[in-house]
């Protein structure tokens with residue numbers, strides 16, 4: 001029997017989710033709440049890495065992105081200085097993103113194996129990509145205060161996804177204050193559960209067979225992505 005996840009949602013549900021997520025993205029891209037991160041992200045954007053000297057860096061808060069009807073959210077810790085802080089797309093343009101987007105493509109969540117720009121043709125299906133810290137931190141290490149200042153955006157993003165069932169937390173988002181349990185309580189999404197290679201079985205009946213199969217394939221390929229994700233916030 002088909003589950004509710006297999007049913008087509010009402011168009012207004014998708015439109016409402018897309019509107020809410022666009023509003024949050026706009027707020028993230030204009031946010032200046034963390035002085036240290038604002039100074040860093042803008043300095044990096046001005047000075048640039050030599051290899052990207054001809055590119056215009058994003059240099060702002062990096063919004064989450066993906067499918068408003070996603071049942072899966074992939075949560076890393078924060079953008080990288082010359083990765084998402086350059087491209088403006090979460091985890092795009094750095095090594096962790098290379099692994100992550102290839103894994104998503106192989107598991108059927110992404111339309112192509114790589115993304116190099118927020119304006120390329122990549123389309124995500126059934127997955128939302130985000131993080132609890134939306135600005136690139138110095139030394140790849142946000143502070144606990146910065147994480148707590150920003151995590152409200154994550155909370156609102158996940159709450160805006162009407163079909164969200166599974167949160168896949170990677171790298172620094174998996175441990176400490178960004179642990180899946182913490183994410184579940186912070187975001188207040190009652191269906192959100194942690195998934196990694198060890199606990200894929202815990203999601204029970206929460207996801208449809210098709211998603212389950214793709215999650216299993218995704219999980220097989222996340223190790224490499226996770227090795228390159230940022231460590232947890234500093235205390």
Ligand code: SF4
Nearest residue numbers: 031033034061135150
């Ligand atoms: S990390 Fe988050 S809260 Fe802090 S300035 Fe960036 S977008 Fe704003």
